[in-house]
Amino acid sequence: MEENQNLEENTYSQEEVDRITQESIESVLKEVQYDESKVQGWINAICEKVTQQLIELGKPYKYIVHCMIMQRNGAGAFVTTSQWWDTVADGQIIISWPKDKQAKQEQQKNTLHCICSVFAVSMI
């Protein structure tokens, strides 16, 4: 029983991190249009919010939060990542916002696209 508890305390939860990232992005970028003067502020706010909440989880992990905001202009882009780490203990979440389904439902002309990656590296 104790062993299970320890395991839970020492591994990070994929769903939790997913939820934190989604909520942070939504709260900063909901209903905004791409504005060059404000983007830097938004992107910093997202990174800080996510990092802070991750630290509050209190797990023995190092975190890297990487956020990209791109103006939607029809240009193509690809993001890929490769990692050299412990595949059992470490993990990543990559969120692309907004999801196309969301955009259609809200019928909003989305002028920006956000890709946020969170990497969790175990310290144990």
Added chain:
Amino acid sequence: MDSLGNQVSFNGPLKNEVQKFVQQTLHKELDKITYDHSDAQSRSNKICDLILKQLTTNNKNFKFIVNCLLMQKAECGLNISGSCYWDNETDGSLTIKHETEAMIGIVNVFACAL
């Protein structure tokens, strides 16, 4: 850990070596090539893998994350930011941008000491 048992930091000569290698790789892979959506995926995967392979053959005491963005050159704004919660003495990151006529390649390398 080197032979004296001292922790090696990413933020020293290692960082410069990695920077040179990443710049060379981007030059080789992206110069004189036009952006093609169908093979951009495999191209960025190749860049990531090459860099990761080079990093890991020489350095066994770090965990690495390599992030590569390939973007078609267009009239659009792009902002990137990263925030890290780690040990500032031993861990570090590197960001390299390479611009050609047709596209922009941005590579991030994050290293966490074991």
